[in-house]
Amino acid sequence: ETGVTQTPRHLVMGMTNKKSLKCEQHLGHNAMYWYKQSAKKPLELMFVYSLEERVENNSVPSRFSPECPNSSHLFLHLHTLQPEDSALYLCASSQQLAGGSDTQYFGPGTRLTVL
Amino acid sequence: QKEVEQNSGPLSVPEGAIASLNCTYSDRVSQSFFWYRQYSGKSPELIMSIYSNGDKEDGRFTAQLNKASQYVSLLIRDSQPSDSATYLCAVKGAHGSGNTGKLIFGQGTTLQVKP
Numbered sequence: 367e368t369g370v371t372q373t374p375r376h377l378v379m380g381m382t383n384k385k386s387l388k389c390e391q392h393l394g395h396n397a398m399y400w401y402k403q404s405a406k407k408p409l410e411l412m413f414v415y416s417l418e419e420r421v422e423n424n425s426v427p428s429r430f431s432p433e434c435p436n437s438s439h440l441f442l443h444l445h446t447l448q449p450e451d452s453a454l455y456l457c458a459s460s461q462q463l464a465g466g467s468d469t470q471y472f473g474p475g476t477r478l479t480v481l
Numbered sequence: 482q483k484e485v486e487q488n489s490g491p492l493s494v495p496e497g498a499i500a501s502l503n504c505t506y507s508d509r510v511s512q513s514f515f516w517y518r519q520y521s522g523k524s525p526e527l528i529m530s531i532y533s534n535g536d537k538e539d540g541r542f543t544a545q546l547n548k549a550s551q552y553v554s555l556l557i558r559d560s561q562p563s564d565s566a567t568y569l570c571a572v573k574g575a576h577g578s579g580n581t582g583k584l585i586f587g588q589g590t591t592l593q594v595k596p
Contacts, residue, residue, distance in 0.1 A: 407588070408485070408586045409569070411583060469530060472525050
């Protein structure tokens with residue numbers, strides 16, 4: 367257990383559905399991240415939040431919408447996804463964003479399948 | 482050129498041998514380097530971090546960093562079948578470098594330790 371939890375662990379949705387992924391960290395960290403991991407590809411950073419403000423948006427399609435209501439919670443809202451969006455979605459947190467020695471701790475991930 | 486490069490493998494070693502995993506990176510101002518282990522279907526977990534040139538040892542693991550050659554490696558001594566996993570190299574840029582302290586991952590090297 368890293369102190370980062372994610373729900374649900376598995377999600378199957380149709381292309382017209384709307385769903386949300388939830389991440390919660392119990393580490394008192396100030397930065398949170400969403401990553402996408404597809405088969406045979408490196409981890410792709412999607413969004414970065416520092417002190418509840420979005421500081422990075424890596425050209426992610428608008429069908430993915432992040433929300434960070436406080437420093438412990440991070441959501442990823444999904445709507446009208448495509449089958450190629452099927453992947454493992456990982457949440458991570460770190461003490462701060464830009465500390466050189468900072469370490470990111472990952473949650474268990476949500477395995478998403480889009481039909 | 483990929484920002485962080487790893488040989489995808491698989492790297493196969495017999496039990497008890499030394500496994501050597503290598504990683505090169507392109508951003509010269511990178512300051513922090515991490516090795517994560519990821520078992521199939523699981524999320525990445527931190528194995529080692531290294532910030533200065535030379536070797537850093539932790540149990541059976543040794544991380545080696547050569548900033549002049551832009552090269553970081555992970556040695557696993559006395560390899561065990563339980564070490565079989567994908568090992569991800571991650572590099573963090575300096576604050577203000579344009580990477581905002583972003584963690585860039587390699588594709589990962591799959592290690593197989595055979596009994």
